[in-house]
Amino acid sequence: MQFDVEEIRKDFPILNRKVNGKDLVYLDNAATSQKPKEVIDSIRDYYMNHNANVHRGVHLLSVEATDAYENARIQISDLINCPNSNSIIWTRNATESLNLVASSWALDNLTKESNIIITNAEHHSNLVTWQQVSEKTGCDLRYLNISDGFDLSDFENLIDEKTKLVAVTHMSNVLGYVVPIEEIVPLARKYDARVLVDGAQSVPHMPVDVLALDIDFLVFSAHKMLGPTGIGVLYAKLDLLEDMNPYMFGGDMILEVTYEDAKWNRLPYKFEAGTPNISGAISTGVAANYLMKIGMENVWEHENSITKYALEKFRELNNFNVIGDNVTQRRGGVISFTHNKIHPHDIGTILDKQGIAIRTGHHCAMPLIRSYGVVAAARASFYIYNTLQEVDQLVEALQDAEDFMV
Amino acid sequence: MNMSGLSGSDDLNGMYEDIILDHYRNPRNTSSLSKPDLELDVNNPFCGDELKIQLNIKDDTITGVSVSGQGCAISQSSGSLLAERIQDSSTDTVIHVIEKVRKMMKDEPISDDDLDLIGDIEALQGVKKFPVRIKCALLGWSALEDLIKKP
Numbered sequence: 059m060q061f062d063v064e065e066i067r068k069d070f071p072i073l074n075r076k077v078n079g080k081d082l083v084y085l086d087n088a089a090t091s092q093k094p095k096e097v098i099d100s101i102r103d104y105y106m107n108h109n110a111n112v113h114r115g116v117h118l119l120s121v122e123a124t125d126a127y128e129n130a131r132i133q134i135s136d137l138i139n140c141p142n143s144n145s146i147i148w149t150r151n152a153t154e155s156l157n158l159v160a161s162s163w164a165l166d167n168l169t170k171e172s173n174i175i176i177t178n179a180e181h182h183s184n185l186v187t188w189q190q191v192s193e194k195t196g197c198d199l200r201y202l203n204i205s206d207g208f209d210l211s212d213f214e215n216l217i218d219e220k221t222k223l224v225a226v227t228h229m230s231n232v233l234g235y236v237v238p239i240e241e242i243v244p245l246a247r248k249y250d251a252r253v254l255v256d257g258a259q260s261v262p263h264m265p266v267d268v269l270a271l272d273i274d275f276l277v278f279s280a281h282k283m284l285g286p287t288g289i290g291v292l293y294a295k296l297d298l299l300e301d302m303n304p305y306m307f308g309g310d311m312i313l314e315v316t317y318e319d320a321k322w323n324r325l326p327y328k329f330e331a332g333t334p335n336i337s338g339a340i341s342t343g344v345a346a347n348y349l350m351k352i353g354m355e356n357v358w359e360h361e362n363s364i365t366k367y368a369l370e371k372f373r374e375l376n377n378f379n380v381i382g383d384n385v386t387q388r389r390g391g392v393i394s395f396t397h398n399k400i401h402p403h404d405i406g407t408i409l410d411k412q413g414i415a416i417r418t419g420h421h422c423a424m425p426l427i428r429s430y431g432v433v434a435a436a437r438a439s440f441y442i443y444n445t446l447q448e449v450d451q452l453v454e455a456l457q458d459a460e461d462f463m464v
Numbered sequence: 465m466n467m468s469g470l471s472g473s474d475d476l477n478g479m480y481e482d483i484i485l486d487h488y489r490n491p492r493n494t495s496s497l498s499k500p501d502l503e504l505d506v507n508n509p510f511c512g513d514e515l516k517i518q519l520n521i522k523d524d525t526i527t528g529v530s531v532s533g534q535g536c537a538i539s540q541s542s543g544s545l546l547a548e549r550i551q552d553s554s555t556d557t558v559i560h561v562i563e564k565v566r567k568m569m570k571d572e573p574i575s576d577d578d579l580d581l582i583g584d585i586e587a588l589q590g591v592k593k594f595p596v597r598i599k600c601a602l603l604g605w606s607a608l609e610d611l612i613k614k615p
Contacts, residue, residue, distance in 0.1 A: 403511045403536035404480075407594060411473050419511050433512030433534065462480070463537065 061356040067443045069094040069348075080413025083448045088231050088259060088392050088439035089417050090281045093345070097284055100344040104337040112336055113310060113327070127336050130343025131326070137346040137354075138257075138276060139267040140293055144325040147292040147299070148339050152258040153183040155277035155292035156225075158329065159254060160187045162302040164223065170196030172222040175213075175251075177204045177237065178429065179230040182422045184256045188225060197222070204230070205429065207385045208238050213245060221251040225275075228260035232423050232437070233382035234365070234392030236260065239271050247272075252298070258282060263361055263390055263441070265354040268293055280338065285345035289338035292329070299325050306331040357442055361391035364440045368393055368449045377464075378456060381430050391440035394421065400463045402436040408459040414452055478590030479597070480537060483545075488537040493547035497530045502614075506607040508599055513539040515604050517546075519611060524555045531604060538591055538600040545585050546604045555612055561585075562609050569598050 067073050072092050075082055084092055104126065110119035112127045128143075135143040149155045168174070174188050178201045192199040200216050202208075217224070224246045229236045239255055246253045254275035260266055261276070262283030268276055276293040280286060294302075304311055304322055308331035313321040322328045349357060372380050372395065381394040397405060406418035417437040420427045427435055438452055500518035507514045513535030520528030529551050531543040550558050564578045565585055571592055579586055591601045 401511075401513075401534075401536035401540075403513070403597070403600065404538075407479070407597060408476065411476050420509075424509075427512075433507075433514065462476070463485070 061352065061360055063360065063443065063445055066352070067445075069096070070443050071095055071098070073443060077413040077415070078411050083412075083414040083451050085438040085440065085444065085448070085452060086415045086417045087441040087444075088282070088421075088437065090287070091262060091284050091441050092443065093284055093286070094348055096348060097286070097341045097345050100341040101286065101337045104340050111333055123336055126340045126343075127334070130339045130341075130346075133343035133346045133350075134291055137266075137350060138261065138293060139269050141269060142296060145293055145296055145299065147294070147326050147329045148334055149277075149290045149292050150288055150335070151279040151281070151290035152256065152277040153187075153279075153290070155275075155290055156183055156187045156254075156256070158292055158305040159275055159277070159294070160191050162305045162329075163252075163298065164188075164191045165194060166303065168195045168197045168222050171220055173198035173200055173218070173220050174223045174225060175200045175202055175216050175221055176225050177202045177227060177230075179204050179233055179235070179423065179426050180225075180227055181231055181256065181258065182424070183258075184225055184227060185423075185425075188223075202226070204235060204237060205233070205382065205426075207235065207387070208241065210241055210245075213242065217245060217249050217251065219249055221246070221249050223252050223254060225254040225256070227256045227258075228266065229263070229390045229392070230382075230423075230426075231259050231392060231439075232394045232421050232426055232435070233385065234390045234394075234439075235382060235385050236264070236388040236390055238388070239273060243272050259390065259392070262349070262357075263354075264358040274298060280342040280345060283342075283345055284348055285342035286338050289335045289342050291342075296325065299329070302329075304328050304331065308332045310334075352442065360442060361440050361444075362389075364444055364446060364449060365389060365391045365393065367446055368438065368440075368452070371449060371453045375453065375456060377460060381427075381432075381435055391444075392437065393439070394435045394437040396430075396432050396435050397460065400459065402434045404463060405436045405456070405459050408462060409452075409455050412451070412455045412458075414455050416452075475590070475593050479594055481587045481590055483584050483587040484537060484541045484590075487541035487544040487548075491531070491540060491544040493529055493544065493551065494532040495530060496532065497528050500528070500530070502611045504607050504611050506603060508535070508539070508603055511536065511600070513600055513603055515539065515543050515607060517543075517604065517607050517611060521555065526550050526553050526555065526558060535603075536597075536600050538588075538597050539603045542585075542588055542601045543604040545588070546608060549583060549585060550608070557581075558608070558612055562605055562612075565605050566602070568592075569602060 108122045110123040112124040131143045131146045252274040257278040261278040279290040311331040377398040402418035497518045502519040515533035518530040529547045531547040
């Protein structure tokens with residue numbers, strides 16, 4: 059399929075709205091993406107025509123709801139090339155997926171003898187979670203520094219026979235750097251460590267193939283990939299899921315209950331206690347389909363060309379500094395930046411007046427942001443509907459902000 | 465360069481008034497006190513604004529004040545305005561000023577006498593139109609309140 063950004067923009071109703079009297083320039087995609095009309099319509103269609111609980115009734119609506127819910131699981135499997143849709147667990151978001159792995163796998167498999175390796179660029183969700191596991195089990199938490207990119211020998215120095223888990227971001231939400239998972243997995247296998255990939259920033263923006271990468275766990279959120287909020291995914295290898303205990307208890311996750319005991323349901327339902335986010339799952343399937351129609355290679359290419367263009371423009375600006383500008387290869391559509399004098403918060407407010415939405419703050423990665431000697435940064439992040447012209451608007455607004463404030 | 469987009473924005477000009485920008489660029493009372501009687505560091509974790517407030521108090525009067533930190537124009541200028549206002553004031557007056565500033569930021573009606581009392585701080589009024597920034601404006605004031613009201 060030919061990638062045509064103007065055609066794609068027509069699918070996103072929100073891009074027609076004005077913000078402070080200006081056309082919306084939405085550059086906060088790493089926080090959450092906008093939604094195409096067909097995703098929005100699918101939520102409405104579910105409640106208008108098919109609403110019923112899943113896996114319960116014999117009536118037609120329940121059958122339709124169940125089919126649509128399970129079909130979405132298959133669409134997600136297709137998106138990440140997962141061989142068996144029983145490996146796909148619906149959660150609330152990437153954060154809940156991480157907590158599920160921490161509770162149901164890590165706490166049962168790690169001891170004070172073990173260690174976990176994460177990077178220094180993790181989102182708080184893939185950092186605090188393991189700090190807590192470390193606190194509860196006494197295991198060691200080790201940090202791989204990727205501020206200057208991934209260095210295989212650094213990783214070799216950190217990993218040992220006691221490493222049970224390597225939990226790394228696939229793409230940093232601050233640096234935009236894409237971690238070479240294909241270099242991590244072989245070494246992790248050698249030491250019999252499991253590999254968890256935080257795909258919150260990668261799955262929406264590039265091809266991610268769990269089979270080719272041979273990873274054990276993958277977590278991501280729907281809302282960053284054109285889907286709704288409140289639903290996320292855990293992918294895990296089947297043998298791991300089989301051995302893991304349930305995360306939550308209740309309806310749907312049981313096979314048989316007596317007053318004394320209960321038997322767990324088969325996968326994936328063992329991990330989906332209670333009535334799930336049915337419309338959320340269905341519309342996430344629609345979002346995955348939308349992305350697959352465009353082609354993840356095309357998504358990546360488009361964002362790459364915008365990011366390259368934006369980085370060139372940023373280098374021409376005085377007083378603006380891109381965080382992690384030293385790494386230029388394997389870079390996704392995220393540009394975090396600071397100004398020598400103007401605080402990100404002021405930049406954010408001034409840009410908002412121009413209709414330009416960016417993120418300001420610590421981006422849920424406080425230790426990483428602080429390691430660059432700042433307490434906050436501004437961030438522009440791109441997606442399929444962003445254009446080079448919007449980058450020009452951003453850069454012009456930044457220059458205006460400087461003239462206004464300094 | 466086309467500046468019409470920004471200089472024509474009444475809201476922006478209202479928030480970043482000349483007094484605010486002046487205090488942001490040239491903050492007052494930033495040198496730390498050698499022997500502060502009271503001291504407090506505060507921060508807003510959402511945006512990273514940081515302020516350190518130091519006070520010398522003698523006979524219920526603020527005899528020395530230092531406010532320093534890093535952060536956005538609103539939090540820092542508000543801190544500077546605060547320092548300028550409370551220097552040599554009685555603690556009772558300071559408590560009054562804090563109350564009026566809070567009132568103003570909540571958009572509650574305040575009298576001309578109140579406006580006289582708060583002086584240049586009135587310039588912070590424009591922040592009201594940017595609800596997410598009110599926290600920035602009040603960061604120093606909340607800290608001051610904690611310091612003064614402590615038994």
